[in-house]
Amino acid sequence: DAKTTQPPSMDCAEGRAANLPCNHSTISGNEYVYWYRQIHSQGPQYIIHGLKNNETNEMASLIITEDRKSSTLILPHATLRDTAVYYCIVRGYTGNQFYFGTGTSLTVIP
């Protein structure tokens, strides 16, 4: 599976957009980018995933660069409940498992 690199922590003001970057420079053409988050003491929650095109759902938007070497998860209006660890995962064809890295700890500040 392709390696991903994320900043260890970020802060965001409540009500502002939170932009969480992820580098995956070794991604292969058939690998998807997935985002999950884990709020303290809860199970990981699926947010969004994409292959090439930008994606949007009720939770977030995913922007993937044209060369697919990086992506950004956007939470358009961050709330205190968005404080969590956010994981960017690239899933390869050789296995069906999701390998979690260390993620980005996002703190939304009032």
Add this chain to the structure above:
Amino acid sequence: NAGVMQNPRHLVRRRGQEARLRCSPMKGHSHVYWYRQLPEEGLKFMVYLQKENIIDESGMPKERFSAEFPKEGPSILRIQQVVRGDSAAYFCASSPNVVGTGSGNTIYFGEGSWLTVV
């Protein structure tokens, strides 16, 4: 549609006892994954199972740990002769079919079982 159900949510065991953690996948899901999260650490893949088959157990410790997903009933993660280092949160996830890159399917997690070994 009920989500992934795990029980017990909290389990306390003395060193040397056995711990059994159960996971019922989402309705219609036939694939189960177990992950372990040690305190202040990330999620580590343990095992991937289909009904009556272990597909990938590359993340399972070689001794004392086993997993099954019988034809009927929940998936079970069994830890024999627990030690304090087994204290962790154990998360189960499920998916509806082979999560291949072609489909882009994802996996959904339960709320976890917290094991404390005293």
